[in-house]
Amino acid sequence: MNVHAPALAKAHRFDEQTSAFADDVIDGLAQHPKRLSPKYFYDATGSELFEQITLLPEYYPTRTELSILRDRGSAISAIIPKGAALVEFGAGATTKVRLLLQQCAFGAYVPVDISGDFLKAQADALRKDFPSLDVYPVAADFTAPFALPEQIAGMPKVGFFPGSTLGNFEPHEACAFLRSARDILGERARMVIGVDLEKDERALYHAYNDSAGITARFNLNVLHRINRELGGNFDLSAFIHRAIYNRDRHRIEMHLISRKSQTVRMLGRSFSFRAGESIHTESSYKYSLERFAALARGSGWVPRESWMDPAGMFSVHALVASD
Incomplete structure (x- = not known):
């Protein structure tokens, strides 16, 4: 005790x-x-405040990543196996995952988050809007090993880790997370991950010190x-x-x-x-494309594709599990 x-x-x-x-x-x-x-940070009040942050004019990551997912959806869809199960690590607001679900032929969606009540509400909303999609929420700490639902055992697996959350990990922790995600998803898995990029320091300062x-x-x-x-x-x-x-x-x-x-x-x-x-x-x-690619390779993944917004503020990467 x-x-x-x-x-x-x-x-x-x-x-x-x-x-x-x-x-x-x-x-x-x-x-x-x-x-x-x-x-x-993410109790009910903190989660609400973060949603407000994502709408601030100074805070570029959310709207920039959304634009990449929207504009590059067909390219992302082309490398995702049809009928795959999409496993989102740290499922939050469903805005980003909805873009993938609309553009890719997934057979199931597995949102993973430590908050069971939050997961249930999100899962119910997605089932209503995507009635043909099987949704299997998992209440777990996504930074630690967890079991995937038995219902998706025979499906190809695609991990989804949007936002700049990877940047919250120390580099060795980021490596450990990527290795753990590879082990959870299994052989021949794919991963779609958002990574914030190095940029002008003034833009970074204002993004975290909003007016x-x-x-x-x-x-x-x-x-x-x-x-x-x-x-x-x-x-x-x-x-x-x-x-x-x-x-x-x-x-x-x-x-x-x-x-x-x-x-x-x-x-x-x-x-x-x-x-x-x-x-x-x-x-x-904040990563350069080269530093993130090196991190991915050292964590059991092979970089397949990467996409940036025109200003080079943010990036989305497709990874494939290495042999």
Whole structure:
């Protein structure tokens, strides 16, 4: 049993996910420098805020990837086996997957996400709009091994990992994810994956420091989640959002900066902050086509095709599992 279970059970609904959240937060805040995993951004409020971010004029990835999927749909369809099962890792809003389902002859769709209630709602909506498509949702952490539904055992498999989520992984973690996806999908699998590209630093800065302050609210919401679910006493007004581009590591870094010296308590633990001290909440790596191709080859995949928008802001890649 998790050592934090008594405290959690006393004031909060305790379950396995909350326990993992508590363990990760305590471990992350005990590190030097402090850090939190970006996967904890996405409670109900965080997911809603992220959807708002995707519509911001400064935030290019979503609309650019959608344009690639729309404009290159026939080329993507040409390399996907007819009747394949589409497995989406970390299924979110269905806008992107709908473009693939409209243009490719899939036999089944398997959305994978840790939120079972969210998955059910998305699956029900897709069944209504695609009545001939078999939909088999899987509630699982897509970054860890999971079993595919038995109903698709005999189908060719195509993985789908849109957005710039791969960039949230450290390079060795990205390699591990791609290897795990290859093992889950099996021999002769395909993968369609979105990858954000290196570009002018000003465009990157504004994409993560929008003028409406939505990204700042999104970043700070993780502290609100800790307060709500883990009994923390973070004062959100005592932290500010900061996003910077680390040129040497080809990544945007998001931080929460303490405005003052302070001590925060959570689950019987105290965490001290110096004025100006950071909690590193997210890294978003940006790739060149060549660096991503090297990563894919080193992770058990062979690059087959890649497509970019005319401005070279974003890319979509088709990979084939190596022998």
